[in-house]
Amino acid sequence: MAEYIKLIDLTKCTGCRACQVACKQWNELPAEKTGFSGSLQNPLDLSYDTWTLIRYDEFEEDGGTKWIMRHDACMHCDWPACVKACPSPGALVKTDTGAVVHDKRFCIGCKACVVACPFDIPRYSKKEEKIAKCTLCYDRITDGKPPACVNACPTGCLQFGPKEQMIEQAHKRADAVGGAVYPSNPKYETHVLYVIPTEIQLAQLQHVNPNPKMPTTILWWKNLFKPFTLLGIGGVAGLAALHYMIKGPHRVSEKEEGGEADG
């Protein structure tokens, strides 16, 4: 199956939050109790039941206020740190469409992915003892439909299509508006791309990692230490078997038995 990319053009977002509602509706996620915070951002953060969110960033510009609305959800990394960190096979899987999908049936709630994610996306539920995040609507895209958020977007801010086509479109649009494409790290590709207008610095936006990369600790643990521990476990089991074959089962001597009765 072809690889897909979701393109988010920040110059076109009006902050209508149709994507947020469509996501809840398709994935059958319950609503959250929210309050007033002084911002239009509502709820304030992603959660187990909120997989995508419009983040509102306010800037002062020529005495007025300027808003940047940003659709924030899983970036679907090409080499996902969460999948690398996940110890439970099948709980987090990178699919051949590019979508990184979680499966609640296999999740053991260890929160390794929450720590590993360079974009701080997976959210843990204490009640369910599992994590949840955006799946790029894997069940829709494998059936030839765009993700629920893209389908709902009225302004064309969210677009969805084959990888090469979307990358080309992103750079074309970035050139046209004089902006930049994010993330731009060629060593850490994602299946979600942003077109960010020039006047905005990435560091000014909330919840953005300007330089996403695979955490080194995960690589040390997964590629070096963990194989050694597994080797150690296997070695202990193997040596125990070897010992059994050479020495046979342990026999209790009569002398020891007597001693134990006294004690």
Added chain:
Amino acid sequence: MDISRRSFLKLTGGTLAVAGIGVGVGVTPALAQPRKIRYASEVPTICPYCAVGCGIIAHVRDGKVINTEGDPNHPVNRGSLCSKGSALFQIPNNDKRLNAVLYRAPGSDHWEEKSWDWALDRIVRKIKDARDKGFQKRNSKGQIVNRVENIASLGGAGLDNEEVYSLVKFKRALGLVYIEHQARI
């Protein structure tokens, strides 16, 4: 048990092989997520909320609406919806939705459940009485108007296009002139 050099090597090899299993095992179960609307029939409808009139597909299975989403083939919205239209699913599927007629008598402080037959009969009776009382055949200038000025109608946001159409036809037939809709207020 005595151990020769040969069997020691064999056993050592076996031990390492067992140790290797721990490293080599990596199971990735296949993802089987059948799309929930695959075997549902698609019913096109119009969003009831505002005057734009976006096209919506309702996916129906076993007589239940299991999903609603923007209709990609509709010329008005081409699949997109606003946040309100995206939440249309909550109109047919809502545990806060009333399932029976509730009636509060004039001056009463509580609601009581009534049957549909009782409610419809009562509504019809009230409309008939009010219309008979307030029907004007001619206005003050003597022109034929055939209107009813003592009944007003207010349409709700949950009504869809077709429902509103038939309601307006019905009200015009009664002679109502005060017809309003929530979306216009």
